[in-house]
Amino acid sequence: MKPINFKKGFLLAIALATILACGPFSTSSPQPAETLNALYTSAAETLGAMSTQAANTVTPGQTVTVTLSIPTSSVTPFSTFTNLPPIQITKCDAAAFVTDVTFPDGAVVGRGSAFTKIWRFKNVGTCTWTKSYAIVYVSGEKFGASNSVPMPVQVAPGQTVDIPLNLTAPGSDGRYRGNWKLQNASGVLFGVGTNSESNFYVDVTVSGYTLAVYDFFANYCDAVWRSETKNLGCPGTEGDSRGFVRALNSPKMEDGVSRGDALLTYPNKSGTGFITGKFPNFNVKNGDRFQALIGCQRGATDCNVIFRLQYQIGNGDVKTLAQWQEVYEGLYYPVSVDLSALRGEKVKFILTVLANGTSHDDFAMWVNPRITRQSSDPATSTFTPTPSQTLTVTPTSTVTSTPSETPTVTVTPTATETPTETPTATP
Numbered sequence: 001m002k003p004i005n006f007k008k009g010f011l012l013a014i015a016l017a018t019i020l021a022c023g024p025f026s027t028s029s030p031q032p033a034e035t036l037n038a039l040y041t042s043a044a045e046t047l048g049a050m051s052t053q054a055a056n057t058v059t060p061g062q063t064v065t066v067t068l069s070i071p072t073s074s075v076t077p078f079s080t081f082t083n084l085p086p087i088q089i090t091k092c093d094a095a096a097f098v099t100d101v102t103f104p105d106g107a108v109v110g111r112g113s114a115f116t117k118i119w120r121f122k123n124v125g126t127c128t129w130t131k132s133y134a135i136v137y138v139s140g141e142k143f144g145a146s147n148s149v150p151m152p153v154q155v156a157p158g159q160t161v162d163i164p165l166n167l168t169a170p171g172s173d174g175r176y177r178g179n180w181k182l183q184n185a186s187g188v189l190f191g192v193g194t195n196s197e198s199n200f201y202v203d204v205t206v207s208g209y210t211l212a213v214y215d216f217f218a219n220y221c222d223a224v225w226r227s228e229t230k231n232l233g234c235p236g237t238e239g240d241s242r243g244f245v246r247a248l249n250s251p252k253m254e255d256g257v258s259r260g261d262a263l264l265t266y267p268n269k270s271g272t273g274f275i276t277g278k279f280p281n282f283n284v285k286n287g288d289r290f291q292a293l294i295g296c297q298r299g300a301t302d303c304n305v306i307f308r309l310q311y312q313i314g315n316g317d318v319k320t321l322a323q324w325q326e327v328y329e330g331l332y333y334p335v336s337v338d339l340s341a342l343r344g345e346k347v348k349f350i351l352t353v354l355a356n357g358t359s360h361d362d363f364a365m366w367v368n369p370r371i372t373r374q375s376s377d378p379a380t381s382t383f384t385p386t387p388s389q390t391l392t393v394t395p396t397s398t399v400t401s402t403p404s405e406t407p408t409v410t411v412t413p414t415a416t417e418t419p420t421e422t423p424t425a426t427p
Helices: 001-021 031-057
Strands: 094-101 108-109 114-123 134-140 146-149 162-167 174-182 200-204 207-214 224-227 246-250 262-266 276-282 289-296 304-313 319-327 333-338 344-354 364-375
Touching: 114 200, 114 333, 134 207, 174 207, 200 304, 246 276, 262 344, 289 304, 304 333, 304 364, 344 364
Parallel strands: 108 200
Antiparallel strands: 094 114, 114 162, 134 146, 134 174, 174 200, 207 364, 224 276, 246 262, 262 364, 276 344, 289 333, 289 364, 304 319, 304 344
């Protein structure tokens, strides 16, 4: 009987384990005593049935082998995650600073001198900058500017714009900085940088005085003037189709405002027409600058020209320092070219205007053209150009079909503040 008793005990344990594992349970909290009694009763009934079956099937002395079948759970594979590209966060109003077109950080200006700071920005947001946008003063030195200056043109996303600001230097020497930001049509400020929060600024060193050491307007008939077809007299005859140069007192620029005396230069009527004036030798010193305002005469609505500042040393090749394209669009352009690379040289400066297409309305003006120099002493008569009351935009230097003054011209621009310019809004 021992084998039967062993088998009964073993089968009872298995039955009890099976009932505990697989039996249904109420979701309500069971009473411990009732639960155990029910388990014992169920186990006893199972054991009785199994004992009866064993008595009928097992021969005395036969060993019973019990095999437990344990189900093996299948492994569920985890999903493989694919790296997703970063979410592109875009902003309606966002700007990227491109460069200082004029007066980079630390540039020297004279005490009380007027100067035009030009920044170049790119619209990297999703909204167009309309003329209701503006640049606004934030903090620091104000340089006599207005609190807010409107955007000169409309700038679509992806385009660049040159924003000028007319300023006046303080009357005392020192390093000065003024901070500015952009403002949208709703009056919300935004700046430059990754988060569109950084200021852009004017940063100049005021030292001494800015003097006009050479006046091209006053000495224009000292130059040798010629066009594509002939040598020209000085002063020329206005309306001469072979080209002419005239000195005009306070003529109106494209926007209808007078900003000083001007040389009116008109190339001969031809698709390759030009006019050029070569001035006498000038001794260049370190820090000298060529400065002027350029634009078309008021009413010359079909004006399309290229202004070019060139020079010659001795009998050498004529070389180009800088050039600017101009069309009649109601704007004018301040230019400022550092001449320091020519210091110590006796230089013949050349003012050139080239027709950029068929010439018939190319009345091009050099307003207040002069060479300036910093000095520790004020001059008895200083040059004080009238600052613009409107924003100006720097033109492009991209030139198509631009004839040379002479066959030996080579272009070797020096390091200048404004050797080339970009259009108002460039796609």
